[in-house]
Amino acid sequence: MKEGQETSALDLLSAGLGRLRARPQVAAWFLLAGSAVTGVDLLRADSPVPAVSGAEDSGLNVRLEFWILVTILRGTGLSPGALVDLQFPWLAVTVGLEVFSLAAIVAASYGGLCALLGEEPSLVAGVRYGAVLVALSTLVPEVTLGGAGAVLGIILLVVVLSVVVRLVPLPGRLAYGESVRTALGRSWTQSGGHGWSLFGVVLGLGLANSLLASLPLVGPLGSSAVAAVHAAVVAVFLERTGRRKPAASTTHRPSAQTGLSR
Amino acid sequence: MVPTPTRRQVLTVGGTAAAALAGGYAFAERTTGDPDTLEGWPMSRGNPAGTGYAPDATPPRDGVTVAWKQSFEGRLGFGYHPSPVVADGQVYAVGEELVALNTDTGDIEFRTRTNGQTAPAIAPVRAYNSPTLVVGDNGDAMGLHADGGFTVLGSAVGRERWRLSATGGGTLSFGSSDPGPPPVVADGLVLLRRGDAVVAVTASDGTIEWEQTAESMRPVVSEGRVYLNRDFSGILVCDLQTGERLDTIETDDGWVAAAAAGPDGVVINTYGKVLRVTGETVDWRYTSGADNPNTHAGAVAVDDGAVYTGIRDEERDWLVALDLKDGAELWRSKAAPEPSPAYTPPAVANDTVYIPVEDGGIAAIDSEEGRVRWRFEGDGQEALPMSPVAIVDDRLYVADSSYVYALEES
Numbered sequence: 001m002k003e004g005q006e007t008s009a010l011d012l013l014s015a016g017l018g019r020l021r022a023r024p025q026v027a028a029w030f031l032l033a034g035s036a037v038t039g040v041d042l043l044r045a046d047s048p049v050p051a052v053s054g055a056e057d058s059g060l061n062v063r064l065e066f067w068i069l070v071t072i073l074r075g076t077g078l079s080p081g082a083l084v085d086l087q088f089p090w091l092a093v094t095v096g097l098e099v100f101s102l103a104a105i106v107a108a109s110y111g112g113l114c115a116l117l118g119e120e121p122s123l124v125a126g127v128r129y130g131a132v133l134v135a136l137s138t139l140v141p142e143v144t145l146g147g148a149g150a151v152l153g154i155i156l157l158v159v160v161l162s163v164v165v166r167l168v169p170l171p172g173r174l175a176y177g178e179s180v181r182t183a184l185g186r187s188w189t190q191s192g193g194h195g196w197s198l199f200g201v202v203l204g205l206g207l208a209n210s211l212l213a214s215l216p217l218v219g220p221l222g223s224s225a226v227a228a229v230h231a232a233v234v235a236v237f238l239e240r241t242g243r244r245k246p247a248a249s250t251t252h253r254p255s256a257q258t259g260l261s262r
Numbered sequence: 263m264v265p266t267p268t269r270r271q272v273l274t275v276g277g278t279a280a281a282a283l284a285g286g287y288a289f290a291e292r293t294t295g296d297p298d299t300l301e302g303w304p305m306s307r308g309n310p311a312g313t314g315y316a317p318d319a320t321p322p323r324d325g326v327t328v329a330w331k332q333s334f335e336g337r338l339g340f341g342y343h344p345s346p347v348v349a350d351g352q353v354y355a356v357g358e359e360l361v362a363l364n365t366d367t368g369d370i371e372f373r374t375r376t377n378g379q380t381a382p383a384i385a386p387v388r389a390y391n392s393p394t395l396v397v398g399d400n401g402d403a404m405g406l407h408a409d410g411g412f413t414v415l416g417s418a419v420g421r422e423r424w425r426l427s428a429t430g431g432g433t434l435s436f437g438s439s440d441p442g443p444p445p446v447v448a449d450g451l452v453l454l455r456r457g458d459a460v461v462a463v464t465a466s467d468g469t470i471e472w473e474q475t476a477e478s479m480r481p482v483v484s485e486g487r488v489y490l491n492r493d494f495s496g497i498l499v500c501d502l503q504t505g506e507r508l509d510t511i512e513t514d515d516g517w518v519a520a521a522a523a524g525p526d527g528v529v530i531n532t533y534g535k536v537l538r539v540t541g542e543t544v545d546w547r548y549t550s551g552a553d554n555p556n557t558h559a560g561a562v563a564v565d566d567g568a569v570y571t572g573i574r575d576e577e578r579d580w581l582v583a584l585d586l587k588d589g590a591e592l593w594r595s596k597a598a599p600e601p602s603p604a605y606t607p608p609a610v611a612n613d614t615v616y617i618p619v620e621d622g623g624i625a626a627i628d629s630e631e632g633r634v635r636w637r638f639e640g641d642g643q644e645a646l647p648m649s650p651v652a653i654v655d656d657r658l659y660v661a662d663s664s665y666v667y668a669l670e671e672s
Contacts, residue, residue: 083422
């Protein structure tokens with residue numbers, strides 16, 4: 001890929017898919033993580049510990065499930081309040097499942113991005129990626145349109161989408177090993193002038209994620225496929241917009257295979 | 263420099279973690295079986311069978327005094343109040359708030375703002391060290407930490423374990439204009455009314471196990487069977503664990519208002535008739551004698567020898583006692599149950615029937631003769647509607663719109 005190539009939404013998505021075809025092992029990593037998350041969901045559904053369903057909506061709702069960082073949507077969640085006073089075996093298993101699920105998602109997402117960007121992964125950057133992922137999933141609001149609050153919701157939606165679009169490169173910048181602050185700043189700068197293209201990417205991936213993640217039982221597997229495309233699109237965008245990691249920190253030797261060194 | 267794990271290391275660690283979690287899950291499943299049934303009065307009418315009978319309790323019989331009282335915001339409008347429930351050393355009462363009180367002292371253990379109009383229920387659960395308290399809140403049903411969780415910087419942490427939304431199946435009767443039946447707890451399940459159905463929810467995690475279309479009678483559970491009312495066809499009998507329909511009890515006696523599972527068979531109260539049914543056989547049928555009995559009906563209490571319920575004749579409302587063997591009327595008392603919106607549920611223990619009465623307060627009535635032993639009207643200026651009683655050991659627990667009382671022998 002060269003700098004200055006097309007960055008329209010369709011072109012980015014198409015190039016991302018092409019990148020995955022060239023690196024099928026990256027898609028396999030995502031699907032493996034999706035399988036692990038599916039297994040965790042199945043255990044949770046059978047467990048006597050309360051789980052929060054990620055797909056409670058019914059009817060003709062249209063959802064846009066785009067997370068700024070590359071991630072896999074889980075079918076069940078955990079309310080922290082449900083952990084209080086659990087018997088020890090269930091506490092250990094429940095916390096273990098949560099950590100395992102998160103670790104699988106971060107390993108696939110961060111590792112996959114590194115592979116697609118030709119970066120050598122590092123444990124510190126991986127942990128940072130996971131921390132940002134947890135923070136964003138906690139802090140980013142869910143915007144709902146409907147009822148008397150629809151007008152306010154539309155305004156809020158426009159604001160949130162404007163920010164999300166400018167942060168599309170963020171997962172790639174974190175995979176470069178940049179600090180959160182640096183990655184945020186460079187992501188903002190790098191996405192400038194590509195707003196509509198990136199909005200198209202957000203729309204396409206968000207709708208696909210919503211559709212596939214809502215499938216019963218295999219939702220996380222569907223979401224992992226979207227996550228693989230998301231990672232590939234971010235990698236393609238970073239390459240095409242040509243603002244790679246600064247020279248001072250480009251001492252890593254690119255890995256030719258997956259995001260995880262052999 | 264932190265070393266970067268290799269792909270093989272990641273796969274090994276991941277595989278080991280997955281195996282350890284699967285093993286831990288199996289271990290947790292094996293070592294945490296179903297807990298014992300809670301002692302006390304853990305739900306409205308005392309037990310899953312809905313008898314309102316506490317055979318081993320010795321509550322006040324010949325006279326009554328207040329052991330303690332505690333103020334709370336119980337105002338829910340006219341009519342009688344939801345019954346308090348008692349388990350694990352705590353009394354729970356609902357109104358405009360939920361309060362948990364120490365059974366010995368009446369001290370407030372925790373309180374929280376809710377809007378539920380039916381009695382709560384306390385369920386023993388598999389995964390937790392403490393039971394789950396099931397309460398209604400603005401149409402939803404919530405499973406709460408029965409001890410209230412703990413407080414950090416003024417905020418409750420770990421109080422709510424699960425919430426069953428009213429969406430997706432109509433409206434839970436909790437908190438709606440029709441308060442509907444209170445939750446019933448049996449064998450790790452909670453039976454709740456949701457829309458036009460009764461749902462069985464796992465007490466530990468709030469997941470719906472099964473659902474059966476039914477009317478608004480309080481479900482009755484006995485020997486692994488659930489009794490529900492359905493239209494005019496009588497009683498629907500279902501398996502408690504699966505919800506599978508096992509049988510139908512056809513009575514042709516009109517709409518079923520209430521039922522209780524006695525020592526032999528099920529006692530059913532329709533509008534104007536009381537029946538005892540064993541299997542598919544109606545053992546006896548008692549008629550109130552009113553030309554137009556379709557005014558009131560309510561819960562029945564059943565002890566080892568008699569059935570107690572409210573009836574109406576041409577003149578007025580009564581509390582009657584019927585012989586459990588043949589349905590013969592043993593006595594009737596003018597201390598009639600509060601009739602609105604339905605006859606208040608009686609409770610029975612220590613040869614005494616306790617009932618919130620229509621002119622306010624509660625009455626204790628000799629279960630052999632129907633004589634009023636004593637009345638309690640609270641501490642207010644006038645007698646106000648009270649809740650049905652909860653009976654545990656030597657005490658009664660009752661609530662009005664301002665106080666929860668613990669009553670004992672004077």
